[in-house]
Amino acid sequence: MPDKERRMFNPMDFNSRELLVRERVTMALGSSLSLPEMLEATRAPLLEFVQADAMALCLMHVAPTLDFRWHVPGPPIPILREYAGIVDHDFLRAPILAQPEVPICDTQLLSREEYERTHIYQRSLELEPRLEHILAVLVPIRSGLVGAVAFYRHERSPFSSQSITALSSLTRHLSNTLGNCHAYRDLTARTQLLQELYQRKDSAFLVLEPPTHEVFRSSHATALLERWFTPSDVHASGLPHVLKERLDALVRMDADSRLGKTLWISNHEEGYRTCRFVELPAGDGPRQWALLLTEFPHSIPLPLHMQHALTSRELDIARGVLRNWSNGQIADDLEISGQTVKTHVRNLFRKLGVDDRADFLYQVAHLNRPV
Template identity: 55%
Template sequence: MSGSMNLNTHEHMLRDKVILALNSSLSFPQVLEAARAPLLELAPSDSVALCLMRTTPVLDFQWLVPGHPIPLLEQYASVSDHDFVRAPIFARPNEVILDEEMLPRREYEHSLLYQRSRELGLGLEHVMAVLLPIRPDFLGALALYRTRRRAFSSRCATVLSSLTQHLVNAVRNCADLQTMTTGSHLLEELHGRPGTAYVVVELPSREVLRSKHAAVLLERWFAPSDLHASGLPLPLKERLDALVRMDADSRLEKNVWFSQQPEGYRTVRFIELPAGEGPRQWALVMNELPMSIPLPVDMRRKLTRREADIAKYLLRSWSSEQIASELVIAVDTVDTHVRNIREKLGIDSRMDLLYLAARFNKPV
């Protein structure tokens, strides 16, 4: 959902502050602390928490709570089997769920989590939460809490929904690049990998850093006549210039450049680095993907058999019409399956499916 919903001037200002905070750092704690105050005012709440979950080899949780601690979450391991929030949000990823949709109020008040929260002196009277699928093996869940008996409204859920893709993007960037430093240096470990390809650009067009493999890829991908005076290829320079001019909502769908070639796919993901002193910097992370990418096991497990079949064809870059003809089903049916695949895997586009499947088969 974009920022076009019916917000008043103050709400627009708060939403912009939250989005700015989500892009202010590649550190989970710093991002949460920066976003906490405007988020709690935008969707009136008393506290916020982010749960990071890894699904392999076993389900593992890490809670991050900015501001005052939430005692219940510090003891979460002992009550996790009784968490009534988990099943509803897992069933409806990327959708904000209110506690009244999770279970009836009578059951809510008799739940172990609610009772334990009261025993610990901070009764969590209401909660709304959203599951943020990042990768097949990595998820986030954001929860907002109220300690008074005043239920979250549907408007609160709509406001939080308008931020969901920004939250996904922020968690993904922090997870993927938390070992990056700001400024002109990338993580030593990342820098040392021979297959890692990235360029760091300081706006408006000064190149700060280029890995060895990036130099190899760019020379292979582009002719000298394709280069801008800055040294960046024109298609990448034009995409970066366009992203800088876009609002935060529009950037979400345009931050990956994609080119299909006979031998495979070429992708560049544009990541705005945290603000520091001086001009803003962007990292351009490059990958080459084979034409036929296997569907990773952990992705397949989240899909029905038919969805997995369609996902395999999507990874071959088949159109909906080609898939429908091959499987002898209607194009609308294929499109419905594609929407379900995107929702279950937490991806925004077919390009994201290619990118994540390749990455999961061979992590960068």
Template identity: 35%
Template sequence: MGGPSLQLDAHEQGLVLELVETLGSSLNLSEVLDGAYGLLARLLPTDCAAMCVSQPELPGGYDWVVTRMPEAFVTHYGELSAVDFVREAVVHQPNVVLRDSEMVTPRALERTALYQRCHEIGFPMRHVMSVLLDVRGDWHGGLTLYRERQRPFSDNDRALLQRLTPMLVSTVRNCRLLGQQSRRAALLDTLFHHQGAECVVLAPSGREVMRTAHATALLEQWFSPLERGPGGLPLALLAPLARLSGARGLEAPPPDAWLREGPMRDLRVTYVPLPPDGAGRREWALLLRETPHGTPLPEAWRERLTPREAEVVSAVLRGWDNQLIADDLKCSLGTVKKHLQHVFDKLGVSSRAALLHHAARKQ
């Protein structure tokens, strides 16, 4: 992998400085890499190029951030990946730039399945330079540049891309970590503003990360001191998460909602998995919500409704909003609204208020 030291003229040095500034200009990955590619293409002229990052939530799937490729290549890459000698070569040497001559001999290139399939779809791939960007965690990125027959990549080309690789790795890592944190923050904001609910966020070990202002009072109201462990967290709420500890548990579905009944109202606790943090650890949000005892479902209505519609109406009569009903039934808000509209049509009412009024009159 040795070679001559990197040689750049004044114009190329200026482009490198501009590229470095662009890589640090934003934390929007697509925006940064699209802008950076424009400068990179002036330093390393290519006929085609692609850059993608893996998606942890879709093993084997790729998010194509930069595609200066024939559409057929991207469309068919799922089948091409199995014969992609470029991918096979760089995956064993992460963060090391390789040229086609270091992946396969020139004589053997035209016999590879990738070369033949690319020509079949109208992509005359000949010279390649690629690097796997190993950003740690369970995902990575990759940058591949292609040229046609008469323009092989030089030692200086490889040295330049190698010099830029640590900056590309850092950019991809920082942007993806910010994206994860932004999604976590948005979800937490939604949970914390969930109407009528309090929230406690726990680490996988059961250690508390944060809680909303009135969560403490709610826990003390519903759990005696003997029921609460260190930090005031009820052991009954921690037990379901303890059973999910370990790597395999993180992929398991959330525990069922926890319910404690009271004389006038109930306490319902819903377990919500949060997106993994930067180290891949999944935290849990416990949504705590009091719900008053509602009007029983009239038996005459039960005969006219489907079992699922009856569940929705019973929840409405307990004072639950659509989001809480959706969480309980593990369905979408849209599905709850459709059930309610069918209920309104069957019972001849026009609103939730009318539904509550008619149910009270039938008691």
């Protein structure tokens, strides 16, 4: 069975050619915030890197009820069109749901004889192409939404440990890219920013060409920044020092180093202030970045579907986190140990598909916003 711990990228796992292919994958993942365009750009280098013949992405809403939609770049895979009728026969679905970010393949779960008796394999023989081997991984996107990325081989040649290692090294990139695509979809309609969404006085966005050129700012951006920062906090470019320093650092980082560093959050007496940094797809000119600014009140209720995913004790812990309490404060309030709180926090973040406290706060606040 696969290692349950998430494997981070280690350059020593790959030779020079594989590292070049992986670089092409990460570049393609940032080539577009349109999901279909991103998948098509990523398909060739990703199939080469994982050593597969075909791939597909299944977007699944897991709350309040399970539903799914398949996206298949390249030639169609007919069996996926009737997935609703065979979902109960998908032997990989439960294992990957149980172990997010851990790639799992058919040979780790079934013998060859067992696999050939599965409904999925038998149906693929009828529909073509033959799905001789399957490798899949679940990547969190945001609370209640996950993506299952599946790879297929049409010839009888099992996925190797190197294929699993290759896919493991990309899971956080896939999660980040799918999250950006969905965030951008929420903010755009036919590639135009939804001005209606940003008429709210607690939201704004800036589009910048680093290091200092401002391309555009939405209504309320100036008022919001003036409320958040004093004149002495602002750089000559008009961007607050703290946001400019974060943007400058992100621009200098490679794709792996940026993971987990694209959300700035500040706890103010009036509420939480957040800035999400999104690298926009490359165009004809310099690469641009969008800075999405939002503020939320301290009293953020936990969405109902999140409540249903947690135990009663985890709910107590989650409410403490939303009050911005430290693990020690939560432990004192609930009269339990700090280590127990730490374990509960880790478990509830895993269940909800969030990275850390800042991401948890951002996701909860985003889901509570009327848009």
